[in-house]
Amino acid sequence: MSPAAAHARLYWPLLATGCLSACIRVGPDFHPQHESWTEHWSSTSIEQATQQAAQPDIRQWWRIFADQNLESLIAQADANNGDVKIAGLRVLEARAQLGIAVAGRYPQLQQANADVLYSTRKRSDGVNPHSGGYWQYGLGFSVGWELDFWGRFSRAIESANASFFAAQANRDDALVLLHAQVADTYFTLRTAEARLRIARENAQLQKRSYEIALKLFKSGETDELDLQQAKTQYLGTLSSIPDFESQTVLARHALSVLLGRPPGPLPELNVQPDKAEVLPLVDRAVLQDVPADLLLRRPDVRAAELQMAAQSALIGVAKADFYPSVSLLGSLVWSASSLNGSPSTLALIGGPSVTWNLFDHGKISNNVRVQDARLQELTIAYQNTVREAAREADDAATTILAAWQRDTILNDAQRAAQRSVKLANTIYREGYSDFQRVLDAQRALFAQQDAYIVNRGNAVGSLIALYKALGGGWYSEQPLIDSATRQQMQQRTDWGDLLNETNTPSATASSSGGSSR
Template sequence: MRRPALRSRFLHTLSTLLLSSLVACAPLGPDFREPDIAWLSVWQPDLYGQTFRDPDAPDLSLWWQRLGDPTLDNLMTLARHENPSLQIAGLRILESRAALGIAIGFKYPQLQQIDAAGAYVSEYLHGGPDDDHRDYRTGDIAFNIQWEMDFWGRFRRGIESADASFFASIANQRDGQVLLAAEVATLYYGYKTTLQRIDIARRNITLQERNVEITRKLFQSGQESELDLQQARTQYLATLATIPVLELTRTLQRNALCALLGRAPGDLPELAGVDDHLPDIQQIPLSEAPVNLLLRRPDVRAAAWEAAAQSAQVGVAITDLYPAISLFGTLGWAGTSLDNLPDVSTIAAGPALRWNIFSYGRIENNVRVQDARLQQRLEVFRATVLQAARETDDAASRIAQTHARQGILDASLVAAERSLEIAMRRYQEGYSDFQRVLDAQAAVFAQSDLVVINRGDHVAAIIELYRSLGGGWREASVDDLIPADTRYRMQERVDWGDLLEEPIPATSGEALP
């Protein structure tokens, strides 16, 4: 009688110790800290004078509204609701939220299972003095439960990883907003730039067509040689050949905008009647230093969250080196219709241990694999910050240089127009041949086109600076992420519970702990 009592006391003590350790034991593996970027502390760029600090400046979430173009505002609103890539990013948030729910579920008993079976049995007994036959029914049912306790933090690290992945998906969706805003604005102003270039080409074609008629009449009257006529025709046809190229460019830009709006290629009613005016922006006001804005860029935040998710996976892998300790229980019943056999009820409970002691290096190498992946993620984070700084500096430099070039091109165009006036007067007075007029006209056309191209490049550089600073995203609700009709179809197809209505948590732009 003494041994069962000791066994019972031992099991009780063991269970108490296991439960206490479950609460007290810290999870194995590294606790993630966002790596410091040493050069950021000394990188204080003036961005070539293209930005200025204004504490009262609005944030960059709706930067395109500063351009004062209602058509662009409308396109941005449509793109945010209809863009396929942004909707896919929103669905990935829902996917990662559901995956987080799976990870949380492992905190509770992992096995909760009902087993049941029933059978009709027909037996024939052979070999006795008389063959016999009997029919009977059997049945059994059992409820099994097993709870692997989170002794080493396997499941806590799993939740930590899934939680970080969830926030990474939010950051990726915000990065999609940033890229989408920049792409819509770039295509829109590229479209307007192309309209200007087409207008310049057509005005020159009209002028050059007159030159062809003038030289044809002079040649037919014998006053000029055929050379002037053919040179005039060459210039006219060369300019005429630019129209199909420019029209193709405009079509491609329009179709790209259609794709961003989730529409089939074709006419965009929103662009009907749009003018070719380009905004004139001298400087960009910033409420904070560029360094602070860089660290809050959504792609930088996503890289940090992905590193945090992988850091937790290192801890999950390390727990495989240690025994898995579980509590199990079974409640069962088995019965038969045979009168001479009783029904049986079973109750069993106790601890269980599983330990892969001979893994032949598999577990250790899996830990190394996960750690190598963590280091890769850390390097991706550092590279993302470096790329963000480079893009910001490149965009600001491009703004400064296109601005400086614009002044030179404007002066060059004035000189080309003056040269054309002088060439025309000298030709009319008989002091020079018509070739000087053709050369001057070609110079005016070329300089006019360069002026417009550079002005478009300047606007594109401004858009790129807004993008490189992480402007163009805002907190999104579930309604913003996924259209209502899509959510309705998903709810009809699968029971989503409250996940399709739960608000998206706000995430800080500061560094992770």
């Protein structure tokens, strides 16, 4: 039997033993730790504020407003927002980290070396000295493969895999936040525009009253008190206009940044829609599932759970240091010389190697404790995230209900104020009341109209907050990496198939226990 065959007979049983032992994984297996209340959680406010329907899908909840401007803004934000782009790149980074972890399944030490040496020698027989030189050649290749006896590498892969899915969930959460911010900022802009329009209309109305009071005062028909009161009211309303103008500019700037543009005007929003389109009243949020399930599918909740899974696997990685490390080592060495009569040699060397950190027990123990403490921290953070999500949803639903109740009352109040202004003007012209009643009616009109618009804006904002709190809006048709970024990265680095593998539109993960190949 040749030496190579003998080595092979020793090698393959060891490899088979290593493969069988790889199923032994020290450390805890992760199990989701959902609190009992989350399984059937709901609230009276959410039940009253929502209804079950197929459309619009909660992933694209903004379609409930039927606003083409809003849908266009969200599509632009998906394509150009910097935070979402960074979140997509972090998914790609996590996928590359997973590739590093998977590499642990293969030989960890791979080394090749070659050398060429020139030697000289000098020999003297006492009469005629002789000298000469010769070349020496060497070529070697070494391989070292640590067998995964205790699941060190499989746990590392498990951790990296969970981190990869957590990065996807974080990207979904970035989309949830982005869509809510775009919608909220858009309706903040529309609210400011509506309040600006009302302020200008009331300023014109009060300006006419001030001009009338001025004429009457100059003609001696009224005293100066009516004039000063009319002037005060008009200037007070006039002073609110710059503030509303500033609010509209700031809202446009905020939208520009969300869309990935520098702060500036938004020409596509210059055409003012009518009043009904500016501040829509949606009387129910549409859901396709019960709040308890939606709560646990929130991207940030899923990300928190996946981070727990990743950390749980790291406990196993740390615990593997308690046990001996078994490796298979092998070397192939060839050497030759140009010296006459010198033979060339080919040597194959191989065998197992065992290393064991017998005197690092304290260090290893404390590292395991560190990893376990981090897992407990993430567990508590996960529980806090779920509770905070439930609070946000309940608060938003409660606020919506209050805004809906106030809407009818404030609408009636503004109509009554409009009627009061007409009656006050009529009675004043006929001489049955003083000018103060006209001023009071105008002041009440402005206040009620503004309160009505503000309440409408609050209702829309609370509806957006409810959808956000339930994790809606994670869907995007845009790929993780846009074409320009993709091209730039490919020119700089060989990414292989990773860009193709991860460059798919966002979709919520069905579970936290998925795997990647």
